[in-house]
Amino acid sequence: MDHNQFTPEPDVTGSSEHGAATKVSARGLSVYYDDAQALYDVDLDIGKNQVTALIGPSGCGKSTFLRCLNRMNDTIDICRVTGQVWLDDQDVYDKSIDVVHLRARIGMVFQKPNPFPKSIFDNVAYGPKIHGLAADRMEMEQIVCSSLKRAGLWDEVKDRLNAPATGLSGGQQQRLCIARAIAVEPEVILMDEPCSALDPIATAKIEGLIEELTEKFTIIIVTHSMQQAARVSERTAFFHMGKLVEVGDTDQIFTMPKETRTQEYITGRFG
Amino acid sequence: MYGIAAVTVALSFVAILFFTIISNGYSAFTQTMIKLEVNLSEDEIDPTGGRDVAVLSAANYRKLVRQSLRSHFPDVKGRRDKRELAKMISSGADFAIRDAVLADPSIIGQRMNFILAMSDDIDQFHKGAISAKSAQSDRRVSDKQIVWFQHLVDLGLVEGKFNTTFFTGGDSREPEQAGILGAAVGSLLTLLVTFVLSFPIGIASAIYLEEFAPKNRLTQFIEVNINNLAAVPSVVFGLLGLAIFLNFFGLPRSAPLVGGMVLALMTLPTIIIAGRASLKSVPPSIRDAALGMGASRIQTVTHHVLPLAMPGILTGSIIGMAQALGETAPLLMIGMVAFIVDIPGGVTDPSTVLPVQIYLWADSPERAFVERTSAAIIVLLGFLFLMNALAVILRKKFEIKW
Numbered sequence: 001m002d003h004n005q006f007t008p009e010p011d012v013t014g015s016s017e018h019g020a021a022t023k024v025s026a027r028g029l030s031v032y033y034d035d036a037q038a039l040y041d042v043d044l045d046i047g048k049n050q051v052t053a054l055i056g057p058s059g060c061g062k063s064t065f066l067r068c069l070n071r072m073n074d075t076i077d078i079c080r081v082t083g084q085v086w087l088d089d090q091d092v093y094d095k096s097i098d099v100v101h102l103r104a105r106i107g108m109v110f111q112k113p114n115p116f117p118k119s120i121f122d123n124v125a126y127g128p129k130i131h132g133l134a135a136d137r138m139e140m141e142q143i144v145c146s147s148l149k150r151a152g153l154w155d156e157v158k159d160r161l162n163a164p165a166t167g168l169s170g171g172q173q174q175r176l177c178i179a180r181a182i183a184v185e186p187e188v189i190l191m192d193e194p195c196s197a198l199d200p201i202a203t204a205k206i207e208g209l210i211e212e213l214t215e216k217f218t219i220i221i222v223t224h225s226m227q228q229a230a231r232v233s234e235r236t237a238f239f240h241m242g243k244l245v246e247v248g249d250t251d252q253i254f255t256m257p258k259e260t261r262t263q264e265y266i267t268g269r270f271g
Numbered sequence: 272m273y274g275i276a277a278v279t280v281a282l283s284f285v286a287i288l289f290f291t292i293i294s295n296g297y298s299a300f301t302q303t304m305i306k307l308e309v310n311l312s313e314d315e316i317d318p319t320g321g322r323d324v325a326v327l328s329a330a331n332y333r334k335l336v337r338q339s340l341r342s343h344f345p346d347v348k349g350r351r352d353k354r355e356l357a358k359m360i361s362s363g364a365d366f367a368i369r370d371a372v373l374a375d376p377s378i379i380g381q382r383m384n385f386i387l388a389m390s391d392d393i394d395q396f397h398k399g400a401i402s403a404k405s406a407q408s409d410r411r412v413s414d415k416q417i418v419w420f421q422h423l424v425d426l427g428l429v430e431g432k433f434n435t436t437f438f439t440g441g442d443s444r445e446p447e448q449a450g451i452l453g454a455a456v457g458s459l460l461t462l463l464v465t466f467v468l469s470f471p472i473g474i475a476s477a478i479y480l481e482e483f484a485p486k487n488r489l490t491q492f493i494e495v496n497i498n499n500l501a502a503v504p505s506v507v508f509g510l511l512g513l514a515i516f517l518n519f520f521g522l523p524r525s526a527p528l529v530g531g532m533v534l535a536l537m538t539l540p541t542i543i544i545a546g547r548a549s550l551k552s553v554p555p556s557i558r559d560a561a562l563g564m565g566a567s568r569i570q571t572v573t574h575h576v577l578p579l580a581m582p583g584i585l586t587g588s589i590i591g592m593a594q595a596l597g598e599t600a601p602l603l604m605i606g607m608v609a610f611i612v613d614i615p616g617g618v619t620d621p622s623t624v625l626p627v628q629i630y631l632w633a634d635s636p637e638r639a640f641v642e643r644t645s646a647a648i649i650v651l652l653g654f655l656f657l658m659n660a661l662a663v664i665l666r667k668k669f670e671i672k673w
Contacts, residue, residue: 072559072563075558075562075568077485077486099565099567100566100567101565102565103563103565104564104565107563107564108559108563110556110560110563112556114554114556114557114559114560115560116557116560116561116575117557126561126564126566126574127564127565130564130565130566130570130574131565177560180560180564181563181564184564184565
């Protein structure tokens with residue numbers, strides 16, 4: 001099909017009260033690992049500068065969906081993706097798309113904090129360096145400084161930027177990963193259960209940070225914790241058995257879900 | 272309990288091995304020398320007085336040495352006795368004098384003191400390896416030589432000196448002139464070729480197979496074959512080298528170049544397997560992190576995965592190199608077992624290597640080669656020890672704490 005002719009359709013998968021413009025949308029997205037289908041024909045729109053939470057029991061396909069958005073699934077040999085993902089008006093799976101450039105526009109934060117075993121400075125500077133965002137050392141220092149500030153980590157690490165990042169606590173490491181992701185000025189940040197390895201205090205800090213980040217970024221967060229989804233997100237999508245069951249404003253999903261399966265999941269009947 | 276017993280037994284065998292080698296070999300590091308005053312008469316060395324290099328190097332220095340030695344034994348008469356007396360000095364002694372004369376012709380006409388090597392049999396007698404109590408026919412030193420030697424010892428002319436020839440000379444038929452430098456340089460050149468070939472190719476193959484290759488029947492087949500190659504007897508690689516490198520490509524025989532190529536083939540599987548194992552041990556989260564930042568797969572490997580895998584790769588490579596250093600069989604096949612006196616100056620010069628040198632000396636009948644064999648083993652073990660120490664140091668240096 002001719003991609004240039006395509007304009008994303010209006011949100012057909014549950015309208016948003018906030019009325020935000022669509023940033024990312026998936027159409028008929030299916031994912032197979034070898035012969036096993038992990039995702040069935042998902043249509044989902046993600047609003048700009050919103051936090052969208054993906055919830056669902058383990059193995060429901062929410063992480064798979066997330067990894068489709070920046071084509072991280074490409075690295076898995078046996079993984080096959082059909083359908084389309086649109087970032088603004090670009091088809092993410094178009095052959096002409098440069099994955100390197102795409103991943104600069106869609107950053108990612110992983111479940112387990114995974115800083116590079118390098119210094120704090122080098123961790124944040126890595127993205128801008130490979131994408132050539134800083135002309136000289138001064139500019140690089142500015143980027144690193146502002147990224148760390150936006151990630152709320154600056155005050156804790158400003159005296160030891162050359163210390164190894166692996167010496168930080170788990171929560172600090174995760175915020176460093178966020179700083180690393182935002183250093184390349186992405187448009188979308190994908191977070192795959194960013195707080196599952198953290199204690200409640202570090203979790204609270206990251207959640208506060210997520211709220212602040214929505215001013216500039218579109219955030220999609222996968223979470224196991226329904227409380228977290230309720231706290232941080234504006235919209236929530238519920239996945240089950242590889243299918244998108246329901247999507248809507250977070251308040252609505254948690255107070256009056258339309259689907260019985262959603263109701264059962266959020267009231268803890270299965271999961 | 273049983274474990275400790277097993278370890279103790281194993282360690283005691285190692286201790287016995289080291290003890291026998293060192294106790295056999297340490298005496299080779301000294302050489303029995305004699306101090307002789309040699310009359311460098313002009314008539315004998317340079318009768319024309321032209322100081323021509325050709326004349327100087329062709330002069331009969333052996334005669335001078337014999338004259339000097341005979342002056343201590345004026346009562347030795349008869350051809351047989353005289354010859355027996357002369358045999359006490361190393362046949363290489365005249366070369367020492369010639370070299371001194373060539374280095375500084377102004378000493379011609381003077382009487383000078385030289386410290387000259389004694390023959391290997393006298394050397395062994397002096398070190399106690401040949402007993403005077405055994406029957407004369409059973410030993411290589413005659414009763415007369417023993418008496419003469421005792422006389423020289425009484426005169427204070429005999430002394431045990433550090434055996435520099437052993438470390439500066441090439442191979443020789445005469446034990447007192449034989450050294451391991453030729454074999455050591457040969458080993459070094461061979462290992463250099465091996466390293467230059469196998470390290471980059473090995474790492475590149477490991478990276479390709481581990482990080483980039485699709486998992487299909489072909490790569491599986493390659494994988495199985497690499498594992499099989501690691502188990503192929505090394506002599507087979509020698510035959511391959513003989514058939515392909517020498518006979519087909521016509522590369523020089525006995526050369527470190529071909530030896531290095533053969534050993535590289537042998538070392539490659541080791542390096543690839545070790546490299547893949549250490550690449551595999553890099554946590555996938557690091558790859559995710561780099562890819563998620565928008566690094567390409569090549570960048571991910573070169574910036575993050577390879578530096579983290581480097582300590583393991585280096586350790587594996589050095590262990591492979593150490594294996595190659597101790598290898599004999601494939602080198603016999605390509606002619607590195609030849610008797611080579613000269614110290615090789617390049618990778619295409621004929622040469623031999625330390626383990627082959629040990630093999631050659633172990634085969635020699637002279638009593639003095641026994642201690643030299645052990646001494647060469649000590650040197651080889653020293654090299655191996657150094658390489659392992661290097662592996663530990665490199666691993667510590669590149670190790671990144673998580």
